[in-house]
Amino acid sequence: MKLIEWLDSRTGVRKLMTRALEEEIQGGARWAYVFGSGLAVVFLTQLVTGLMLMATYTPSVHDAWSSVFYIQHRVTSGWFIRGMHHYGAQAMMVVMGMHLLQVTIYGAYKKPREVQWWLGLALMGATVGLAITGYLLPWDQKGYWATTVATNIAGSTPAIGAQVREVVVGGAQYGQSTLTRLYAAHVGALPGLIGILLLLHVLLYRRHGPTAPAGANLAIKQAYYPWQIVRDVSFAVFVLLVVALVTINVGAPLDAPADPSVQYPPRPEWYFLWLYQALNLVPGNLESLVTLGIPALVGGFLFALPFIDRKPTNRLRDRLGIITPVLLGACAIVGLTAMSLNADAHDAKFQAQRRDADSRAARAVQLARNGIPPEGPLLMLANDPLTGGRDTFSDKCTSCHVMNGHGRRRAPEHTGFASREWLLNFLRNPRGERFFAHTRIDGMRSQARLGEPALEAVTEFLFAEGREPQDPPVNAALVARGSHVFETKCMECHVYRGEGDYLAEGGPNLTGYASRTWIARQIATPAAASQYGELNTMPAFADQLSEAQIRTIAAYLRLQRFE
Amino acid sequence: MSESEGTSSSRRKALKALIALGAAAWAAAVLVPGVSYLLHPLKRRAGDTGRWKRVAKLREVPGASGMPVAVPVIGEQVDAWTRAPAQRLGTIWLRKKSDTEVIALQAECPHLGCSIQLDAEHRRFACPCHESFFDLEGRCTAGPSPRGMDPLATRVRDGQVEVDFKRFRTQTRNRTSLG
Ligand code: FES
Numbered sequence: 001m002k003l004i005e006w007l008d009s010r011t012g013v014r015k016l017m018t019r020a021l022e023e024e025i026q027g028g029a030r031w032a033y034v035f036g037s038g039l040a041v042v043f044l045t046q047l048v049t050g051l052m053l054m055a056t057y058t059p060s061v062h063d064a065w066s067s068v069f070y071i072q073h074r075v076t077s078g079w080f081i082r083g084m085h086h087y088g089a090q091a092m093m094v095v096m097g098m099h100l101l102q103v104t105i106y107g108a109y110k111k112p113r114e115v116q117w118w119l120g121l122a123l124m125g126a127t128v129g130l131a132i133t134g135y136l137l138p139w140d141q142k143g144y145w146a147t148t149v150a151t152n153i154a155g156s157t158p159a160i161g162a163q164v165r166e167v168v169v170g171g172a173q174y175g176q177s178t179l180t181r182l183y184a185a186h187v188g189a190l191p192g193l194i195g196i197l198l199l200l201h202v203l204l205y206r207r208h209g210p211t212a213p214a215g216a217n218l219a220i221k222q223a224y225y226p227w228q229i230v231r232d233v234s235f236a237v238f239v240l241l242v243v244a245l246v247t248i249n250v251g252a253p254l255d256a257p258a259d260p261s262v263q264y265p266p267r268p269e270w271y272f273l274w275l276y277q278a279l280n281l282v283p284g285n286l287e288s289l290v291t292l293g294i295p296a297l298v299g300g301f302l303f304a305l306p307f308i309d310r311k312p313t314n315r316l317r318d319r320l321g322i323i324t325p326v327l328l329g330a331c332a333i334v335g336l337t338a339m340s341l342n343a344d345a346h347d348a349k350f351q352a353q354r355r356d357a358d359s360r361a362a363r364a365v366q367l368a369r370n371g372i373p374p375e376g377p378l379l380m381l382a383n384d385p386l387t388g389g390r391d392t393f394s395d396k397c398t399s400c401h402v403m404n405g406h407g408r409r410r411a412p413e414h415t416g417f418a419s420r421e422w423l424l425n426f427l428r429n430p431r432g433e434r435f436f437a438h439t440r441i442d443g444m445r446s447q448a449r450l451g452e453p454a455l456e457a458v459t460e461f462l463f464a465e466g467r468e469p470q471d472p473p474v475n476a477a478l479v480a481r482g483s484h485v486f487e488t489k490c491m492e493c494h495v496y497r498g499e500g501d502y503l504a505e506g507g508p509n510l511t512g513y514a515s516r517t518w519i520a521r522q523i524a525t526p527a528a529a530s531q532y533g534e535l536n537t538m539p540a541f542a543d544q545l546s547e548a549q550i551r552t553i554a555a556y557l558r559l560q561r562f563e
Numbered sequence: 564m565s566e567s568e569g570t571s572s573s574r575r576k577a578l579k580a581l582i583a584l585g586a587a588a589w590a591a592a593v594l595v596p597g598v599s600y601l602l603h604p605l606k607r608r609a610g611d612t613g614r615w616k617r618v619a620k621l622r623e624v625p626g627a628s629g630m631p632v633a634v635p636v637i638g639e640q641v642d643a644w645t646r647a648p649a650q651r652l653g654t655i656w657l658r659k660k661s662d663t664e665v666i667a668l669q670a671e672c673p674h675l676g677c678s679i680q681l682d683a684e685h686r687r688f689a690c691p692c693h694e695s696f697f698d699l700e701g702r703c704t705a706g707p708s709p710r711g712m713d714p715l716a717t718r719v720r721d722g723q724v725e726v727d728f729k730r731f732r733t734q735t736r737n738r739t740s741l742g
Contacts, residue, residue, distance in 0.1 A: 041589065048593050052600055056643075066644040074644070076603045077596035084593070226578035233585035244592055371646020 020206070021225035027212030028220040029227035032106065034235035035099035036205065040198065041236035042092050042243075046130075047191065049085040057137065059183040061176050062376035064139035065257040069368045069377075072254055083247030084240075089131055091243050093271045096124055097330075104305070104326050107314030108211035114306040116204035119197050121302055126194045133186035135269060139179060141357060144258035145266030147182075148174065156288040174260075214315040256360040257377040262391070265353040267344070274336035277343070298329065363387055383548065389556025392549050396541065402434075410438045411538065417560040418466055418514035423459040441535050443493070444507060450489060457482035458490070466514035466558060486510075495530070508532055514561065519554035615718070615725040616652070624657050624665055624724060630683055631658040631699060633670060636728045652728060654678060655715060656688070658699065667726045668701045669713040676733050679712060688712065709736050 008014040058067040071078035109117035136147040155165030170177025382388035398407030413434040430444040461482025464474040493506030509530040524542040616638040640650035654670040677692035688697040695706030716727040
């Protein structure tokens with residue numbers, strides 16, 4: 001207590017506190033007044049969680065995604081801090097909407113509160129800025145593409161658009177400058193601006209007090225503390241509880257690392273979906289009318305509201321001309337959002353792309369658990385057979401090879417390539433639909449005459465050629481039998497361990513068949529003597545793809561044996 | 564709504580308690596995870612298994628009568644989210660004890676972690692920071708260092724010297740390895 005006495009004698013803090021707390025509210029405390037303080041509490045929470053995230057997050061295009069992964073999956077409680085920040089941001093948008101509606105309906109923008117109202121609008125703008133910039137920071141697909149769209153919208157501003165876009169992006173291309181600039185805005189400029197605006201907004205609020213609804217009994221007076229504050233605190237705790245529950249039950253999402261070369265179905269965060277949907281409803285040449293016109297119109301209307309609605313009364317019945325467009329606007333936002341969600345739910349293509357994106361994200365997280373190379377998560381994914389290998393395969397190979405139902409059938413199908421089933425069916429009918437039917441290779445006949453047991457043995461023998469130490473064991477007895485059949489029946493045309501194909505006009509060398517080395521050789525130089533020689537019609541990829549790419553496709557194709 | 568609220572002091576008290584409770588709930592929800600988040604580095608991690616690092620060829624290590632040589636330790640480094648191959652992890656001083664055994668000493672000074680250098684003229688090690696001196700076996704002979712240089716286990720495989728590379732807490736009499 002002595003300490004407080006001392007502090008009070010030096011600062012007058014007690015009087016200040018008493019003034020702030022004992023101040024009376026004309027017309028009494030109300031639940032309708034809780035939104036502003038609720039916003040302040042959520043903002044404070046954002047500051048605290050944001051500072052904590054800054055202790056780990058790294059704004060570099062090579063590390064941003066990785067550091068967010070690290071926060072989400074490695075650091076103690078990191079998922080919670082990040083979740084609170086992520087959903088806290090969304091809670092701010094919602095509570096901000098409620099605050100705006102309440103203030104508009106109560107007519108709290110009227111004389112003498114115009115400046116307070118404008119400060120509030122500026123705060124809204126800065127908060128939207130925080131939401132947009134924060135979205136990019138994980139440098140994942142979602143943020144990357146949403147920002148691409150957002151900055152291109154800014155770029156469609158008449159006259160100065162191109163310059164605006166380049167200043168925001170930090171150049172013509174998205175990259176390190178974009179990330180660093182938006183990071184500076186997100187953690188420095190915008191929170192600082194909000195801090196100042198909020199201080200002024202609150203000071204004016206304390207000067208004017210809340211606007212009681214029409215017909216309230218102004219004779220009733222209640223002190224802020226505890227009457228209003230208990231409502232404020234309850235509401236703030238309720239909001240944070242919702243945020244915490246969503247964090248615990250859903251968790252903040254992290255998409256795959258940003259990759260401009262990968263197909264992605266971009267969508268803005270849900271609170272911008274209405275604008276996105278409005279964009280879809282108008283013809284292309286009217287686009288910037290929607291993307292820039294609507295926000296400008298809404299902003300302009302709200303700014304001018306204190307001048308438009310000058311009647312001193314705040315009775316709803318007398319202000320229908322003002323309230324109706326506001327409510328219609330709110331309904332339009334809800335309706336457009338629902339339309340957009342509904343359209344996506346019934347859009348098969350969007351759903352398929354979304355599924356791809358989700359499985360890519362899950363794979364990236366799975367790989368990242370073993371550590372991310374210093375070059376960043378994109379290299380990690382590129383070197384992953386199931387990601388980079390599959391991507392390059394569908395890019396380069398599906399024009400001739402079918403894989404999992406995709407691609408053209410001009411050469412053997414690769415679904416289940418070199419699996420036991422694939423090999424057995426190949427031996428039964430090499431010129432079948434799935435194999436050489438559409439190639440000019442017709443020298444190999446069906447081996448069915450050897451009898452099914454022999455075919456199964458040769459299958460096991462060939463299957464064993466591509467085996468790696470960590471693979472499940474093969475049937476050794478069957479391999480031995482297969483090896484015998486192979487030596488007596490197949491080596492007239494195929495080389496194996498330096499023997500066979502004495503006329504040198506047969507099929508490929510089958511030593512280590514369908515091993516990664518063998519597949520890589522086939523991809524790089526299919527016309528080599530060890531492969532299909534003169535029978536080959538497949539393009540050589542040695543100079544189209546890097547060695548690492550070929551290695552990764554080979555690893556991907558080798559995994560087909562386990563399908 | 565406001566009319567129904569009396570101003571009785573017991574009611575005021577209850578409301579004040581409620582407010583305090585709300586503030587406490589906020590603090591708990593943000594600060595408890597926050598503190599555990601910030602204290603994450605104190606968590607002991609499972610030591611990584613591939614500790615043995617190849618550092619030199621046995622025949623290139625000076626004999627027992629010669630002067631130790633400094634060699635860099637190169638190995639995989641796990642740093643936060645990054646796993647980087649072939650990073651420089653530190654420096655060690657190497658000298659043979661016998662034809663097949665090698666002594667390895669951490670070059671990091673046990674005092675405050677400067678890099679210990681060889682003072683060949685006086686056949687001793689010297690730390691340039693605060694003048695700690697060590698003999699060629701690593702025993703501290705003078706200066707503020709609380710203990711001798713930190714020895715590292717070595718083994719020889721296929722003519723290559725391998726070291727169990729570790730780092731130790733500075734400023735303590737006893738050796739505690741870090742991580
Ligand atoms: S750090 Fe070596 S003597 Fe101080």
